[in-house]
Amino acid sequence: MKKLLIVLSTILLLFIPFQHVFAAETQEEKSDYLVMFDGPAKSGILKAFGVDDEDVLHSFDLLPVYHLNLTDGQANGLQNHPHIEHVESNADAKAFSQTVPWGVPHVQGTTAQDAGYTGNGVKVAILDTGIDASHEDLNVVGGYSVFDDSANNDPFYDGSGHGTHVAGTVAALDNNVGVLGVAPQSDLYAVKVLNNSGSGSYAGIAEGLEWSIQNDMDIVNMSLGGSQSSSILEAYTDLANDEGVLVVAAAGNSGNRGGNNDSVGYPAKYDSAIAVAAIDQNNNRATFSSTGPAVELSAPGVNVLSTVPGDNYDSYNGTSMAAPHVAGVAAQVWDAKPHLSNTELRELLQQTAQNLGPSHRYGHGLVQSFEAISH
Numbered sequence: 542m543k544k545l546l547i548v549l550s551t552i553l554l555l556f557i558p559f560q561h562v563f564a565a566e567t568q569e570e571k572s573d574y575l576v577m578f579d580g581p582a583k584s585g586i587l588k589a590f591g592v593d594d595e596d597v598l599h600s601f602d603l604l605p606v607y608h609l610n611l612t613d614g615q616a617n618g619l620q621n622h623p624h625i626e627h628v629e630s631n632a633d634a635k636a637f638s639q640t641v642p643w644g645v646p647h648v649q650g651t652t653a654q655d656a657g658y659t660g661n662g663v664k665v666a667i668l669d670t671g672i673d674a675s676h677e678d679l680n681v682v683g684g685y686s687v688f689d690d691s692a693n694n695d696p697f698y699d700g701s702g703h704g705t706h707v708a709g710t711v712a713a714l715d716n717n718v719g720v721l722g723v724a725p726q727s728d729l730y731a732v733k734v735l736n737n738s739g740s741g742s743y744a745g746i747a748e749g750l751e752w753s754i755q756n757d758m759d760i761v762n763m764s765l766g767g768s769q770s771s772s773i774l775e776a777y778t779d780l781a782n783d784e785g786v787l788v789v790a791a792a793g794n795s796g797n798r799g800g801n802n803d804s805v806g807y808p809a810k811y812d813s814a815i816a817v818a819a820i821d822q823n824n825n826r827a828t829f830s831s832t833g834p835a836v837e838l839s840a841p842g843v844n845v846l847s848t849v850p851g852d853n854y855d856s857y858n859g860t861s862m863a864a865p866h867v868a869g870v871a872a873q874v875w876d877a878k879p880h881l882s883n884t885e886l887r888e889l890l891q892q893t894a895q896n897l898g899p900s901h902r903y904g905h906g907l908v909q910s911f912e913a914i915s916h
């Protein structure tokens with residue numbers, strides 16, 4: 542039986558036409574290769590390995606490189622030829638679609654990131670409308686809501702979009718999607734003190750500050766405020782500062798074209814909070830940016846691209862967008878210089894800011910991360 546099988550298979554092999562065998566070989570699966578000669582390209586070598594014209598997908602001009610459709614056998618053969626320098630399978634590539642919003646390099650956030658300072662482990666509380674924690678470009682570590690009602694008691698739900706936008710400027714992830722934040726490895730905490738309509742009260746802000754102190758936040762960002770002074774809100778802002786928290790607040794959007802009124806809101810106006818003004822890409826104050834002696838630092842606040850709920854992205858304007866640039870920079874500097882107290886860090890940011898003009902409009906000027914890190 543065994544003998545018969547061998548005889549039969551020998552007969553079958555003999556009867557397969559040579560042409561047929563050759564055709565079967567050319568139908569072997571081909572894939573994309575890049576092939577480079579060691580000197581001037583010799584297409585005769587390709588022909589010798591059975592590479593047809595139709596398998597030459599492209600021949601390059603400046604280097605002796607061919608883009609070829611090859612069988613593995615052809616590729617191995619070419620690899621061993623003395624006049625072939627490289628044979629590589631053509632690797633897949635795709636566009637890196639992460640957009641770097643203009644404000645991030647503008648505050649030297651990218652320079653500091655390139656030097657390794659990403660805000661790693663620095664805790665940043667975003668006192669706002671909550672943060673959409675399911676967003677693909679955000680990593681929210683914890684949070685708290687001051688509201689009891691079912692619509693607003695979840696700090697990881699942001700029905701407004703404001704808090705999610707602010708959070709993205711601080712810490713949108715460095716990946717291949719969406720945008721890039723100033724301090725992508727800082728720890729985001731969603732402290733919901735404004736409801737889904739963007740409204741809240743001083744009681745809620747005070748409660749959010751208290752939670753931030755009790756939970757050892759390093760930085761609090763308050764892209765919010767009111768026009769009414771409050772001794773109790775001031776006492777809570779002072780307490781956070783006294784407990785070592787760096788308190789960053791939006792100066793407010795009550796500026797005018799002349800830029801000479803005293804319109805900084807609360808809590809930014811308190812000594813214990815850094816009041817942040819908004820500038821555009823040309824380092825000009827946004828006309829809406831509040832002015833006055835309390836203005837301390839400036840940061841990008843016009844046409845700021847960041848995260849919004851539902852894995853979306855949008856551009857917003859406001860001192861609300863400027864403050865988180867400062868919070869992100871502070872996280873980077875604290876990553877680089879963890880021994881600094883909040884007061885020392887604040888003074889360093891003032892000293893190293895880029896002067897932009899009148900202090901009642903720009904404060905000490907544009908916050909500069911790498912200047913502060915390398916100072």
Ligand SMILES: [Ca+2]
Nearest residue numbers: 714716718720
């Ligand atoms: Ca990203």
Ligand SMILES: [Ca+2]
Nearest residue numbers: 809810811814
């Ligand atoms: Ca202040």
